[in-house]
Amino acid sequence: MTITLTAFDRSPDGGKGLARDTRVRWALEEVGLPYDVRPVSFRAMKEPAHLAIHPFGQIPTYEEGDLVLFESGSIVLHLAERHAGLLPDDAPARARAISWMFAAVNTMEPPILDFANMRIQERDKPWYEARLPLAEERVRGRLSQLSTRLGDADWLDGAFSAGDLMMVSVLLRLRASGLLDDAPNLVAYVARGEARPAYQRAFEAQRAFNTGQPAPR
C-alpha cells in the first residue's frame, strides 16, 4: 500500500533536515519502505483539508490506505512496531526503547524548542537577552543528564532503536547553537546517527525536496 507523507513545500530551514518529516523519512529508510511526499504550503496547512488530517495544522502526516496518522513520534512508533529494524524483539528492551522515544519528545524536546523558538520568534522582544540564559540553562541541565546516562555507549539502550532515532533528531536542532559541544559523547552520538545510511538517504531526500536540487553525483 502506498505511504504518503506531508512536508513543508519549502522548509523554513531551507533543507537542513530539522523539519519533522525528516524523522519519519529516516524511520521509513531504516525499515526499507518506499514513500511519496505531498508538499503543503504554510497557508494550506491551516485550511480545512489539511486540518482534517492534522488537527494542529502541522507536518508531517502519514497516510497508508485509509489510515491517517499525525505526530512524528506516533508515526515512527507505528512503523517500528510493524517492521523490523527499529525496536528490539525482546519485550522489556522494546518497552525501554519506547521510554526513550517519549523522553525525546516530552523531556528533551520541550526545553530545546523553547530555546530554539526564543532564538527565532523572540529575538526582537525586550526580554530576549535577559531570558535567553534561563532557557539555555534548562537545555544544559537536560543535556548533562543525557550525557551522563549515555556514558561511553554507542546508543541509549543496547542496539540502535527508534528511541535513538527520535533522540538524535531532537538533538540535531541544537547543533547550530553550540550547546552540544560541552558533551563530546553527545556530539559523537549525534554523528553516529547521521552516519547511518538510512539517515543519509532521508537527509538527502528532504534536501533535494526543499532545494529543488537533485543529489550531487
Next chain:
Amino acid sequence: MTITLTAFDRSPDGGKGLARDTRVRWALEEVGLPYDVRPVSFRAMKEPAHLAIHPFGQIPTYEEGDLVLFESGSIVLHLAERHAGLLPDDAPARARAISWMFAAVNTMEPPILDFANMRIQERDKPWYEARLPLAEERVRGRLSQLSTRLGDADWLDGAFSAGDLMMVSVLLRLRASGLLDDAPNLVAYVARGEARPAYQRAFEAQRAFNTGQPAPR
C-alpha cells in the same frame, strides 16, 4: 508480579493530582491492576540510586520485576498495550489513539508547561509581565485547535482511550489559570475524564498519599 511506582514524597501541588504519577495511577485503575508506590524526596530524586532508574531524576518510574520504565507516556502505553481498556482492538483506531498520546505530550503539553512554569518559576523575573501574554497566546492557539477537532464528541477518536487519558491529564494543568474556560467543550471533556471511576480512585489515592489523610468515608 508486583508493580511499583515512584512518586514525590510530598507533591509540590499538595495533592491536587497534577504530578505525573496521577496519569499512571489512572491507567492502572482503568486496567484494574494493583500497585505499590515508593515515595522519593526531591533530594533523593537527584541521587545515583534514583538516576539509575530515571536518567532525568524525575517521577514517576515503573518497576515490574526486572523491567524498569520511565516517562509517564511510555508507562501508560506499556499498560495500554498489554491490558484491555485503554486502546481499541481495531489496528487503525489503535494507531490513531497513540497519535493522540503523542499529541498530548509533544504538541499540547510543551506550551502548557512553558506557561505553567513561567507562573511558578519566573514570576519574580523582570520579563514576567511582558512575556506571559505570549506564552498564554500559544496555549490558547492549541486549545482552539483541539476544541475545533473535539467538536461535540465525547472523546477524541471514538471510545475513551489512552489518548484521552493523556490529553485530559495535560489539560488539567490549566484549570487554575482559567484558560480552558474559553472552550466549554474542553471543560466538559476534562470533566468527563475526571468523572471516570478509575480517575476518581487514582485521584483519591494520590491525595491521600500526599496529604497523609485517608479518604473521607
